[in-house]
Amino acid sequence: MTTLRFYLTDISYRILNKKAVIHLYGRTPDGKQVCVHDARFEPYFYVWPKDDDLQTLKNDLATVRQSSKEGDFFVVRTEDITKRVNEQEQRLLKVVVNMPSGVPEIKDAIRKWPGIKDCFEYDIKFARRYLIDKCLQPMTLIEATGEQMVEESRVPVLKATSVKQANEEALTTPRILAVDIETYNPLGKRVMPDKHPILMLALYGDGFHKVITWKQFPTHEKYIEVVPSEADLLQRFKELVDEYKPDILAGYFSDGFDLPYIRTRADKYRLKLDIGLDHSELKVSGRGQTTAQIAGIVHVDVFKFIRKIISRSMETDVFTLDAVAGELLGEGKHDVDLDRLAPAWDAASEELDTFAKYNLQDSKLTYDLTLKVLPNMIEFVKIIGLPLWDINRMSFSQLVEWYIIKQAAAFNEVTPNRPPYMQQSARMQLRLKGALVFEPTPGLYKDIVVYDYRSLYPSIIASHNISPGTFNCSCCPDAPLVPMEGETYRFCTKKRGFLATIIEDLIARRARIKVLLKQTKDTLLAARSEALKVLSNAFFGYLGFAPARWYCFECGQSILAYGRYYITKVIGSAQKDKFTVLYSDTDSVFLMLGKKSEDDAKAFVQRINKELPGLMELEYESFYPRGIFVAVKASEAGAKKKYALIDRKGSMKIRGFETVRRNTAFIAKETQKEVLRIILGEGDGQKALAHVKSVIADLKSNKVPLEKVVIWTQLTRDVGEYAAIGPHVAAAQRLKARGVDVGPGDMIKYVVTKGKGKIRDRVKLEDEADQEEYDADYYIEHQVIPAVERIFAVLGVSVDEFTQQGSQSTLGGF
DNA sequence: ATTATCCGGGG
DNA sequence: GTGTACGGATAAT
Numbered sequence: 001m002t003t004l005r006f007y008l009t010d011i012s013y014r015i016l017n018k019k020a021v022i023h024l025y026g027r028t029p030d031g032k033q034v035c036v037h038d039a040r041f042e043p044y045f046y047v048w049p050k051d052d053d054l055q056t057l058k059n060d061l062a063t064v065r066q067s068s069k070e071g072d073f074f075v076v077r078t079e080d081i082t083k084r085v086n087e088q089e090q091r092l093l094k095v096v097v098n099m100p101s102g103v104p105e106i107k108d109a110i111r112k113w114p115g116i117k118d119c120f121e122y123d124i125k126f127a128r129r130y131l132i133d134k135c136l137q138p139m140t141l142i143e144a145t146g147e148q149m150v151e152e153s154r155v156p157v158l159k160a161t162s163v164k165q166a167n168e169e170a171l172t173t174p175r176i177l178a179v180d181i182e183t184y185n186p187l188g189k190r191v192m193p194d195k196h197p198i199l200m201l202a203l204y205g206d207g208f209h210k211v212i213t214w215k216q217f218p219t220h221e222k223y224i225e226v227v228p229s230e231a232d233l234l235q236r237f238k239e240l241v242d243e244y245k246p247d248i249l250a251g252y253f254s255d256g257f258d259l260p261y262i263r264t265r266a267d268k269y270r271l272k273l274d275i276g277l278d279h280s281e282l283k284v285s286g287r288g289q290t291t292a293q294i295a296g297i298v299h300v301d302v303f304k305f306i307r308k309i310i311s312r313s314m315e316t317d318v319f320t321l322d323a324v325a326g327e328l329l330g331e332g333k334h335d336v337d338l339d340r341l342a343p344a345w346d347a348a349s350e351e352l353d354t355f356a357k358y359n360l361q362d363s364k365l366t367y368d369l370t371l372k373v374l375p376n377m378i379e380f381v382k383i384i385g386l387p388l389w390d391i392n393r394m395s396f397s398q399l400v401e402w403y404i405i406k407q408a409a410a411f412n413e414v415t416p417n418r419p420p421y422m423q424q425s426a427r428m429q430l431r432l433k434g435a436l437v438f439e440p441t442p443g444l445y446k447d448i449v450v451y452d453y454r455s456l457y458p459s460i461i462a463s464h465n466i467s468p469g470t471f472n473c474s475c476c477p478d479a480p481l482v483p484m485e486g487e488t489y490r491f492c493t494k495k496r497g498f499l500a501t502i503i504e505d506l507i508a509r510r511a512r513i514k515v516l517l518k519q520t521k522d523t524l525l526a527a528r529s530e531a532l533k534v535l536s537n538a539f540f541g542y543l544g545f546a547p548a549r550w551y552c553f554e555c556g557q558s559i560l561a562y563g564r565y566y567i568t569k570v571i572g573s574a575q576k577d578k579f580t581v582l583y584s585d586t587d588s589v590f591l592m593l594g595k596k597s598e599d600d601a602k603a604f605v606q607r608i609n610k611e612l613p614g615l616m617e618l619e620y621e622s623f624y625p626r627g628i629f630v631a632v633k634a635s636e637a638g639a640k641k642k643y644a645l646i647d648r649k650g651s652m653k654i655r656g657f658e659t660v661r662r663n664t665a666f667i668a669k670e671t672q673k674e675v676l677r678i679i680l681g682e683g684d685g686q687k688a689l690a691h692v693k694s695v696i697a698d699l700k701s702n703k704v705p706l707e708k709v710v711i712w713t714q715l716t717r718d719v720g721e722y723a724a725i726g727p728h729v730a731a732a733q734r735l736k737a738r739g740v741d742v743g744p745g746d747m748i749k750y751v752v753t754k755g756k757g758k759i760r761d762r763v764k765l766e767d768e769a770d771q772e773e774y775d776a777d778y779y780i781e782h783q784v785i786p787a788v789e790r791i792f793a794v795l796g797v798s799v800d801e802f803t804q805q806g807s808q809s810t811l812g813g814f
Numbered sequence: 815a816t817t818a819t820c821c822g823g824g825g
Numbered sequence: 826g827t828g829t830a831c832g833g834a835t836a837a838t
């Protein structure tokens with residue numbers, strides 16, 4: 001008998017002799033990688049019987065048999081249990097099945113039996129079920145007892161007779177290896193993994209930097225390793241992963257690009273990518289949206305976590321490696337022209353040295369980003385109790401749902417089923433009465449103060465005991481009504497609701513951490529606080545999310561009603577205190593200081609907070625010297641957020657303006673940004689107007705360089721397959737007529753030229769059009785003016801004035 | 815208003 | 826693999 005402690009990094013299962021064996025991978029405190037096999041866990045689900053004659057039902061269940069390729073599926077045994085269904089105690093049967101994949105099969109076979117009301121928890125993946133039932137926290141210390149086994153495996157294997165949580169100590173410094181590839185991709189062509197080879201592959205770890213390539217070129221860099229062929233590059237990649245022994249293999253968009261690409265290239269050479277610790281292969285699943293998995297090594301796609309979870313709290317609205325690293329690390333990608341890579345490769349030129357450096361830098365940024373966000377991911381892993389691989393790929397609603405599922409087990413609450421498609425569509429028809437919006441009067445304002453009510457909804461849920469099981473309970477007919485016209489909603493005042501309880505716990509845990517954070521500045525604690533905040537803030541949205549298991553429309557309505565009630569209180573108090581309320585939406589209030597000082601504004605928050613119930617808190621977000629609120633089109637009644645603010649440091653916060661898309665001409669994007677900069681930064685509307693007029697004049701005299709009026713659009717299918725011939729399709733037809741092979745993925749760059757008729761009849765390819773030919777009127781009317789129109793409307797300038805020569809506008813008083 | 819199409823990340 | 830998982834914005838009809 002051996003006892004072993006290890007940090008649990010990854011979990012999967014395999015079928016051995018028609019039985020499931022859980023594989024737990026991890027690293028011991030002294031740095032050795034290990035695997036623990038646990039064959040003692042059985043798959044099961046729950047049955048909710050219709051009547052009390054359980055014996056007949058049990059006898060019937062014992063006879064069920066479903067055959068499959070893997071062998072027969074059958075019920076091993078049934079157990080009587082008591083669990084809560086929607087917060088009410090019920091008698092259920094726990095049905096134990098012989099194999100994990102038998103669970104959905106057996107459930108389908110019995111679901112419609114007359115003696116069965118419903119089945120539950122038949123779609124919880126086996127490995128997740130194991131973690132939940134055993135109360136194991138991945139990334140923390142686990143203790144296993146058992147016998148050493150002789151197994152075909154890259155790491156020692158222990159056959160366990162006992163597995164349990166040792167303590168909550170987390171693996172804070174896992175071994176990370178970042179990977180990034182550069183591929184052959186001649187100008188303008190889409191990514192084609194089956195045709196184009198991988199040219200370079202960079203690996204970056206702790207004291208380990210390497211670029212593997214298969215072309216000899218002049219270089220002095222020691223980290224560059226030249227191998228004879230692409231197949232050797234892939235072979236070397238395998239060897240290096242095996243030697244470095246990472247816990248985590250990290251990439252940036254590597255679920256969607258690097259690893260599927262490596263997979264495709266390896267398949268081409270019939271090379272086994274058996275880098276899994278049990279010698280299993282790198283597994284790429286899904287079409288379109290792919291994911292990549294390696295047994296025993298956690299593949300982290302750091303882009304996915306940043307995009308899905310961190311993006312909301314970031315400034316940038318593009319998530320390229322360059323932009324994200326720039327914001328989070330203060331360091332960007334190397335500036336190279338990637339269109340030069342393919343020609344440089346063909347010429348074996350010394351320029352390839354620059355690309356190798358670029359490749360290594362990308363892997364370094366990926367490594368540093370992983371280090372940076374890993375504490376946040378690990379905190380979610382610890383709070384929710386699922387593996388890092390899973391947490392990495394989850395959206396807000398999934399994080400919330402799995403947190404609730406984990407808590408449900410602890411509260412003996414059964415997990416409701418996911419709604420069938422029809423029910424989801426029905427839910428989507430229901431409209432929640434939205435949050436309170438105090439419409440801004442369009443205009444340019446000085447000295448703006450913003451308050452934020454960030455934890456409003458979580459604190460409402462906790463304070464008012466909001467939960468599906470406490471809604472309109474029969475035991476409290478006299479409970480206070482939710483402040484809402486036309487509805488008589490109540491929530492139980494006698495027993496605590498399940499969701500209210502667990503969100504209150506989240507809030508309380510965060511409050512304790514915040515106290516600690518005031519004493520010490522600890523990045524792990526900060527990450528934990530952030531994770532708890534993100535999770536509790538996502539609860540409200542989850543309750544109104546059609547595919548949610550714990551969907552509750554009335555709960556959502558009630559939270560919103562209380563939200564409107566509390567924000568109205570703040571607006572009222574501010575007005576009573578003679579502040580000018582500019583704007584309010586949901587959980588934030590924008591005030592204009594006017595004659596008041598910033599100190600007055602801070603004192604106001606403190607006064608408000610004294611009047612609020614314990615859990616609620618209004619935060620002083622920031623001061624902005626200038627801001628502009630823009631009117632929305634009549635048809636956009638719902639689009640309230642359209643404003644731009646500038647802070648003391650000169651950085652702009654722009655919300656709701658035309659998002660910068662690549663199929664907008666650069667001249668329009670550039671002009672919009674410059675106009676906002678002049679108006680907010682310099683406060684000079686005349687100058688901004690003059691700027692637009694000069695751009696228009698330049699367009700009219702065709703002085704604006706052609707590359708700034710080129711519109712880029714990507715083809716998504718073959719030219720002949722389009723039902724609607726848009727401008728980019730017309731341009732692609734011209735390209736095709738010229739004999740160029742265009743297809744899905746190709747970027748079409750076109751220019752709209754002068755003339756009459758439909759736009760698609762006037763498009764020319766970038767290289768066909770002359771500087772003199774582009775249609776200034778099109779670019780003025782459809783690109784530049786729409787981008788700045790509403791900004792100027794705020795200043796009382798109408799579209800006509802853009803084109804008038806130097807006339808005195810209504811801007812005078814501004 | 816509803817339906818079709820495109821985009822993102824990656825080279 | 827206790828299967829099948831994008832989500833949001835915009836242009837076209």
